[in-house]
Amino acid sequence: MSKDCIKIADDYTGYALSNFCVPRHYEEDLENVLIPWGLIQDRTERLARDIFQDIRDEPLTALCVLKGGYRFYTDLLDKLTTLNRFHASVSVQLHVDFIRLKSYENDDSTGDIRVIGGDNLSNLRGHNVLVVEDIIDTGRTMSRLLAILQKYEPKSVKVASLLVKRRPDSTGYRPDYCGFEVPDKFVVGYALDYNEYFRDLNVSMLCWIYYYTCLYSFASFCLTEIPLSALSGFLISSDTFNSHLKLLLM
Ligand SMILES: O=P(O)(O)OC[C@H]1O[C@H](OP(=O)(O)OP(=O)(O)O)[C@H](O)[C@@H]1O
Ligand code: HPA
Incomplete structure (x- = not known):
């Protein structure tokens, strides 16, 4: 990983739900707030700056890994476009692409990572690609995706993931840009789901x-x-x- 990420310790319990506006339909199902929305925004702003400085004046294709990556993707791209507006001397032309992968059932990786939709990946040939993902958990999805992308001969591939989970059976894969390293617990919210529930939470919660x-x-x-x-x-x-x-x- 090129830059540090914020490490959330194993014994960190986060914030009590009662301090936040949690939708009533999820009140009973959540444990604590792990990362409040504002902190996600501040951290994403810094990741955008790091990416902007590294890519410098070259066009960039930002590839969103659906569905979980969509909130981080839109916030990261917003921040990159803001940097483009305010830097007269450097600018990064952005292209957007999407891929839909699926591997989780309940809270378990099935190990069967399938591409179930998205843009034509041959568009990526010769491009600088930034893969934008919500979480690296076991690391299997990202290892598989990177192998798929290599077949399309991009100029370069970097990965930004909002979260990386510390788990003993991880493949050891680390992204180039990481927001937070989190304990080995299932997290939901900010588009991360449990069987399609909880994507509609602004914050990242323990479930x-x-x-x-x-x-x-x-x-x-x-x-x-x-x-x-x-x-x-x-x-x-x-x-x-x-x-x-x-x-x-x-
Ligand atoms: O590192 P891993 O253990 O492989 O897990 C990470 C992957 O799992 C989730 O996807 P999921 O299959 O749940 O699809 P989703 O994005 O539609 O929720 C997540 O969005 C990552 O793509
Ligand atoms: O902790 C998680 N939460 C939601 N989706 C996930 N996909 C892999 N790990 C997770």
Whole structure:
């Protein structure tokens, strides 16, 4: 990694939810605020400056990794365009591109990293590419994506990730630009999701993932292993069970 990132210690508990405006539909599901929105903005501003200074006068293609990367991407690009407006002597022409990858189910990497949409990657040939990602967790997604990108012969590839997780089984991949290094806990908010929930939170929160994991395991066990007739006194149908589960998740 070319620059330091802000390290959040393992014993850091963050801020109590009661200090912030948390949407009512998520109040019961979250533990603490890990990184408030304002701090994300300030840190992103500095990352934009580092990127701007490193790339200096060359065009840059910013590749957003969807869906999780979209909030960091728009904020980072906003800050880069502001730098372009206020620096008369240096300017970085920006192109935008998107790729959609998927590998997580619940809070687990499936290890099966699939490109499920996005722009035609042959546009990247000969370009300086900045990959913009929300989180490097195990590091598998980024290693796979970088291998894919190399096939399109870009001029250079750098990676900016808002978060890097400290986890013992990481591939060891480190991005060129990193916002925060976070403890090995599941985080949501600021477009990071848990099964598509929580993307609509402004801040990055810790989530009671254990609670969800239990619910999900129990639900899939019931729905796949136990004949519905055996559950008739308990559940009316699998659909009812699913909607009940969904209500609990929301
Ligand atoms: O380092 P890794 O362990 O591979 O995990 C990181 C990846 O996981 C998430 O994507 P996800 O598959 O959940 O898709 P999403 O961006 O649509 O949420 C995240 O956005 C990263 O792309
Ligand atoms: O901690 C996480 N939160 C949300 N999405 C993720 N994808 C990988 N790790 C995470």
